[in-house]
Amino acid sequence: MVFVAGSRLVVGVRTGRRRAPTRNPSVQASGGKHADMSRSPLAALEEGGPDLDALTRRVIAVALVALALRLVLLGDRVAHFDEGRVGWWTLHFLDTGQFEYRFIIHGPLVQHVNRVVFAVFGANDVTLRLFVALVGAALPLAALLFREHLRDDEVIGVAAFLAANPLLVYYSRFFRSTLLVAAFSFVAFGLLVRAVDERSVRYVHGAVVFVALAFTAKENAAVYVLCWLGATALVVDHRLFRTGSDESGVEWLRERVPDRETVATYRARLPRYLGHLGIAAVSFFAVTLYFYAPRSPDPNLVGFWQGVTNPTAFPAMVGRTVENVVTGYEHWFGGSTDPGCRKDNLVDGYLCYLGRSLESLSGYALPLVVLSVAGFLAERWARSRPRLVVLFAGYWGFVSVLGYPLGTDIYGAWIMVNAVVPLAIPAGVGLAMVVRWTGDALHADAVRFGLAAFVLFLVVGQVAFALSTGVYLDHSGEDNTLVQYAQPADDFRPALDVLDERAESHEGTDVLLVGSPYVRDTPRRGGIEPRCSAISDTLPLQWYIETHDATADCTANVTRAEAEIAAADPLVVVAPTRLTSQLAELLPGYTRRTGGLRTYGSQAVFFSKTANATAG
Template sequence: MNRVIDRLGLKEPRRALALVVLAALVARLIALDVRVAHWDEARVGYWILHTADTGWWEYRPIIHGPFVQHVTRWTFAVAGVSDFTMRLPVALIGSALPATALLFRSRLRDVETIALGVILAANPLLLYYSRFMRSDLPLAAFAFVTLGAIVAAIDTDRRRYLHLAAIAFALALTTKENAVLYPVSWLGAGTLVVLSRLAADHYDGGDPIATLRSWVTATRRRAWAWRRTLLALPFEILAVVAFFYAPRSPEADAGLFSALADPTLLPGVLGQATVGATGELMDLWLSPSVRGHAYAPYLAHFLVVLAMASAGTAVLAVLAVRWQPRPLVTFCGWWALSGVVGYPYVADIKAPWLAIHVVVALAIPAAVGLLAVVERFRAARIERRQLASVGLALLLVFSGVFAVASAGFTTYHQPPDGFNVVAQSGQPGGDIRPVLQDIRAVAGHNDGTDVLYYGNLSFRDETWANHPPAPSDWFNRLPIPWYTERANATVDSVETAEGLPTNPPPVVIAEGRDRAELAAALDGYAVREEAILIRGGRRTIEVFGFEYHLGGKTFAFFIDRDALEAATAGRDSAPP
């Protein structure tokens, strides 16, 4: 085996990581569109389509940063609109993430660098959310590049890495608001590492004050040598942030491109992209109401997600902190711990995607821990310590099997299992693709309304949903609006059965509890009820006397048989 590895040159990190990236790309692109859109994917995708149609866009903190919105719109323009193309930009970023291991090469051995790339490619949580149109994976990737570029700049004294760090951090700021938590965590982790080094110096009989002074002097000299580069970095960050956050408008006297044509408009547009966006962010995400929840249940949910999708990574990281307490390993350990403690507090919902920001912090210690286990396993075999040898072998097998099994259960099991905690509750648990195909078939074959929403899914004016914030009842429809908008279906709604038109449209959608009420009024319609949340119905789990309630929801889809038959016949008889 070692001869094969040597011949292929896989001990060289760049060649090995190229194969890892290729494998990551295949794992992320295969069946990328098999999963029905999550509520978050659907609402953002819906508004991206309206931005593409109207040319109008402005920052709304409730749907997070503009990076995914703009990049996905450009992808739609090039490759068409589908679930696949919606998720493609994030999938490509997730596929490239293992290559970032090369930035830490100065602090890791070659084999540890390769192991880091493998963990970033194979971790089940990173895999799942690389196949999901959401900003957390891009944020984690850009932040990881930022840290790696800073480490590479310090270790190699190459200033080009500082430019990479600035651009990567600027892109991180365009993805999601919690990007600002990364430097806070890094500052805290770095401070603890410095204090621990000074304490160790003191216990070893050294002079910690002299050591600290030498560090400060070296840092000051490096900063002075890099002064021109450091002065340029804020402008690079500002340019990227302004480009993404600046409003877009089809009007000739507003928006980014109007300002580029008329420089007198530039101050106002830059103000909206920076000060204005910051103000909106603070008004929403720093509001106490966002964090108005009990801490313990959110922490428990966070730990359950890590246990299901990243137990192997976490165990190996803990072993590295214990066995290989290098500064970088310890730094990442404190960084990960701050995320475990902090994210359940700042979260507005029980969001499994937040665990991504802890997993990337655990990745480097896990890579070091993986190699430490291998080395100890070899040593145990040589010294005939059978118990240690068996234990370490089981740990290695557990890590690999757990990653594969967890990825299969959480990512490729379709429709998703109701107890898949990695799939947040807004993920439909039923197979609604046949219904969506029927809706697409009948859309456009009717002179009036194609799709009618009923009951709690109704509101007065459909145009209110074209831009955020949308009416609260519109969110009850998700993820269906993403699919009806793609099909160019005309949509309307009624609140009661008495409001149904004499000739109802070919598709009527209601909550499952309204199925019986509508069935009597919709003669000639086939009905199908599917889970629109991860679980179709409510469940209660009892553990040691404690009850945990799991919500559920279904939609009843009524399809006019005659309209569907006519649309299908017309499609089948059309010339190729």
């Protein structure tokens, strides 16, 4: 996979003081090849320039559109709870050099990548999401991996869906690892397909690396492997059921049992096979160990660098890493028996989550889902020799639609990313089929042409409408089914601008959180600061406090707040709106604004100190 990067578009971007690195370091339908299909598309991409074939150039153009869709106004949406939490821990890693795999915030990959991004470009809402956005923009290029099995127009259709599907665009602009695990797994699958096409083991090794990256992105990479096994079983069953000749599946299989001479050849090659297997195992182990292993600047503690530079410490480092990973996977795959969606039993909870997932798909992936069904059924029923890649991707995607609502603990439309990415393959087949019908009917049948053109109009129109409203214009609204509950409804960042202007020279506490919902009874012994804050009700405030290099404290009631305000003269005071009138008396001259810290409810009031304001 070739990653396409570009200059950052910072329209509508807000930044804190962390702006600078001041912290520590095309086949025909029948299967024939094109004239130039003997070359690997990856080799063609590496050569660049005029040697790029027409299909590759078109897919690159689609990827550039994907890049623009993901970068424009990337920092416009205020950070989600999850974004704020992982962003804070990434800054902690940057500041202290300390890292530990925390399963509650999922895989460690994004923290390692964004530590470098923050060190180079500073920490803000754009750089927070930049890595995920670039991976999402590059994902359409993976369609080239299937060019031996798809027609050119189908490859472009796959790339187009990966580039412009509103659900994928939304979560490519979201600092969460779901898009990453889906993208890496999709590329790994494509590389395995290329390995079969070209009989080249290099693609297998590439696939192993991408599978390892998927596991470092998010724990549900294990579910992808299970989906692949299930899809493989269904494809094998299909192949044995429909052999393409008069022979039965058993006869077809018997003819392919290797004879003694073939077995002897394989036996002679066994050392080479084992060598490649060993390389693959070492590659997977090395990638996962690098990202999951702890880090510590203290040379006396067991961390990754202490382990790889000191052979005697290596077993302890590996043991600690394995222990952390096992704990995390036990948490996520331990099998919760609690019904979700506030239902009384697992069946009702599952049906609720499934219904919400289908609602999100109908609003923001309807053309993709409908065309994926059409493409899959056409492949299965209308072709004498269905292409197994299309069937495989269809099985993979459809079971993900049904399965992920069963395994989620809280609902977020992001779970459907896991289904939409593989469904892009049969959807691309379906889209190309409609386009061909439209072209064939242009000079033959006005009614047929009109219907086909109308379908294309609906597809393009629905995608454009969903992109404009769900991704850009209403990215935080309660009615937007892409929006998860922990997304703040309002942009409260202007209330924190005073931190950018005055926190560096301010002597006292910069931000004061007031009110029992925002304050813990007992401060945390470590972790997200301020440790007195109740993160379930206040995130992502801590992310913004940290990006401004500001200090913060908490007080549970207004009586205590009065003394704290008089002593610390805070620049910003945040409280539930029910305390507005009481705090207003203590903060004359402060500007006041309200905003929701969640999609609905959770209204907070922000008092921001003006240049001449005095507290108390």
